[in-house]
Amino acid sequence: xxxxxxxxxxxxxxxxxxxxxxxxxxxxxxxxxxxxAFEDPYVAMGVDMLNELKLLVQLDEKLPGTxxxxxxxxxxxxxxxxxxxxxxxxxxxxxxxxxxxxxxxRKRQNARFAQNPIFDGVEVSxxxxxxxxxxxxxxxxxxxxxxxxxxxSHLPPPPPNQLVRVRLRADQQIESLYLPxxxxxxxxxxxxxxxxxxLDGDSRMLSGWTLDAETVDFPEG
Numbered sequence: 001x002x003x004x005x006x007x008x009x010x011x012x013x014x015x016x017x018x019x020x021x022x023x024x025x026x027x028x029x030x031x032x033x034x035x036x037a038f039e040d041p042y043v044a045m046g047v048d049m050l051n052e053l054k055l056l057v058q059l060d061e062k063l064p065g066t067x068x069x070x071x072x073x074x075x076x077x078x079x080x081x082x083x084x085x086x087x088x089x090x091x092x093x094x095x096x097x098x099x100x101x102x103x104x105x106r107k108r109q110n111a112r113f114a115q116n117p118i119f120d121g122v123e124v125s126x127x128x129x130x131x132x133x134x135x136x137x138x139x140x141x142x143x144x145x146x147x148x149x150x151x152x153s154h155l156p157p158p159p160p161n162q163l164v165r166v167r168l169r170a171d172q173q174i175e176s177l178y179l180p181x182x183x184x185x186x187x188x189x190x191x192x193x194x195x196x197x198x199l200d201g202d203s204r205m206l207s208g209w210t211l212d213a214e215t216v217d218f219p220e221g
Contacts, residue, residue, distance in 0.1 A: 022125040022184045027147040027162040030209060035114035038107045041097060049090055053097055056083045060098075112159035115189050115208045124211070125184040127219070130166060130174045133196050133205070141168035144196075144205050149178055163207040165192050172216045185214040 042050065059080040063073065087094050130143040145164040148155060157163055166183055168174070174181070190210035195202050 022123040023119075024125045025119060025187075027126070027128065027158065027164075030116055030119060030164070031111065031159070031161045032114035032116050035107075036111040038104075038111070040104055040108070041100060042104065045092065049087060049092065052083045052086050053092075053094075056080055056087070056094070057098070057101075059083070113161055113208060115161045117189070119187050120189040122187055123185065123214075124187045125182060126164065126187075126211070127180060127182045128164075129178070130181050130183070130216075131196075131198060131205075132174050133165075133194065141170065141172065142166065143168060143174050144207065145181075145183060145211065149180075157203060157205065160191070160206045160208045163205065164209045164211050165190075165194075165205070165207040166211045166213050168213050168216070172213055174216070179218055182217045182219055183211060183213050183215070184217075186212045188212075 042053075045053070059076055062068075063076055063080070068076070084094050087097075126145065128145045128147050129149050130145055133142040133144060135141055143166045145166050146158055147162065164187070166185075188210050189208065192205070192207050192210065194205050196205055197203075
């Protein structure tokens with residue numbers, strides 16, 4: 001009796017999983033939320049202040065050189081002092097900004113690459129635009145799913161953890177870059193790096209995900 005009950009429960013679970021709807025996800029969901037949640041003191045500085053900080057860093061690299069004449073050194077030191085004064089007058093801690101820049105750069109890089117582990121091996125549904133790619137060596141069709149039309153041609157590609165490489169079946173054809181699509185299938189953490197031709201030039205497609213397409217739908221706009 002216990003054996004029959006176990007078989008019934010297993011069959012019920014299998015049926016439930018088979019009939020479950022794919023989980024609808026957005027591109028931002030694909031990034032590891034812990035990797036993107038960090039304090040970035042440079043985000044709100046604005047272009048003008050960032051340029052002053054960049055100039056200050058460049059001058060700190062140039063001033064220790066022994067090939068500067070006295071007049072040039074005096075001029076550069078004055079410009080550095082002006083940049084620091086401007087930053088501090090706008091409420092910025094220059095020493096802190098200089099000290100944190102490499103740590104923040106590392107965290108930014110990690111935020112671009114780290115995938116959200118809860119979607120690895122999950123049936124999902126995700127909407128966007130597919131950029132066709134050349135067939136793989138085994139004849140499999142591929143494309144890249146991006147969140148905005150024009151990405152990788154007129155716009156920069158999304159970060160690797162939000163660029164999805166889609167494996168298409170032979171009967172699934174993508175005819176236009178500009179038609180919105182909804183793709184459902186099994187999503188897996190599977191990094192890839194490929195350079196493809198997109199409209200008017202080569203584009204590097206650095207992706208952290210592979211989606212085995214079960215269905216490709218073209219919703220009405």
